[in-house]
Amino acid sequence: MNMKRWLAIAIIPVLAFSLAACGTDDAAKNSSVDAIKKRGKLVAGVKYDTNLFGFKDPADGQVKGFEIDLMKELAKRMLGDEKKLELKEVTSKTRIPLLNNGDVDILAATMTISEERKKEIDFSHVYFMAGQSLLVKKESGINGVKDLKGKVVMGAKGSTSVQNIKNVEPGIKIKEYENYADAFTALKNGKGDALTTDDSILMGMEQQAPGQVKLVGGHFTQEPYGFGLAKGNKELTDYVNKFLEDIQKDGTYDKLYKKWFKKDPPKNIPKDAVNKVLKK
Template structure:
């Protein structure tokens, strides 16, 4: 278990981080006492007939793990190379973080990548993890530096113009983290105050659009936000509540407050030129849904923090 941040000036060194708008009305994480807002971070979705919740259908038959992959596909190239290269975070507790006890990467995203490796190679450890900051998640795919990005990434119509996404594997929404002593109950209570979030995220976009206005402070990694909050440099941190759950777990003198004011499904991202790889990843996720493996992973990493489990996957015709 990751050590807890108790002192107000100490932060964990984790080495640097719709068309169909469905409110997530299951259990509100961490004691939220109001229903989720139905707002979406994707304001153009209806106009563009875009549906972030639909992805490419898995293959009718998945290749055998460790066997021959279909000729000419990204999967064949990955297997011939001998390793899967994936862009991940190492700064988001519960999702992608460097375990200080083992020195290894851990979290929900990391475990999902290991399941994809298992489906390709028959082994979960044939992965080269490449840690990237949030702002470079799309860039590393476009430059061909990685095969996949598994980095707590919200599926949006804007991003779908640049990369392909798997089916939704986690549902969340943006909320606010404040010190226990703060009087703030919602984002509106922070009008005119400094609110920290990470560069290159939908959270920053949402803060810039917020009314009444707040003063967004953009940093490279989530632990930077936590340090600034502990130092009193910002009044709050705002991002998806799954990420906030990890920050609160590191510093229990904070609390997550207010309703969700966005709805954000999460997907694994793949370069535009590899639709067969998205189909393969969706086949892995579909198996995990059916077997209960995805539920097990959610319970392992997020069971104490709320219900972020996604609905059954939906596919394009």
């Protein structure tokens, strides 16, 4: 191999890393609080397929849910008008790339805070504490993780749920779908035995198909949700954390929580946490 070719091969990874770092820096700069205020618009990456959190209602075409209302409140307090919020659809697979490319300012997308993800992006304080569980057909005979050996378990690409279930029960077959709506349809059509993700997401699915599916298995992980922010964007991260503290103090958080989940929020949600497997 000649010297020029060797140098070309050696420099490619360095250039790729540098470009990625520059992209993240630009995303943080373009999503600073001042930049958002000058632009007059907050761009939030949200789910369109997750009932109760971010769901596009086919009846009126509006995206609704707990996370959507939190983003509206953030836009109102930052920009003076909740209508100065632009929603951009993300999935578990696309959300981090869209954030790091600067396509969105913030992610409000049922995203579990994990040590692995913290290497790529920054997180706000915890705004919702979920736990991974299972959704199965009513007469499946599956009551928990112990009944999954040899079964087909479905999940969404890019989610922590698939890896967690492999760690909890190695003797299963995995099917991954682009989003939870596709995975839920596959479960109802009998293409797998169980769907796994956070119980908060599965509760919304259970409400959409009463009498057909049921939630089983309890919690086998701890899944703290945080808003995703570009790496190094301390100004916006601090602003969002202060926003969370303010809405918890003035009762807005409780009001929105009750609106969507029909119960009081849990006491003492930890500010900082990462996901962990509770039992194997």
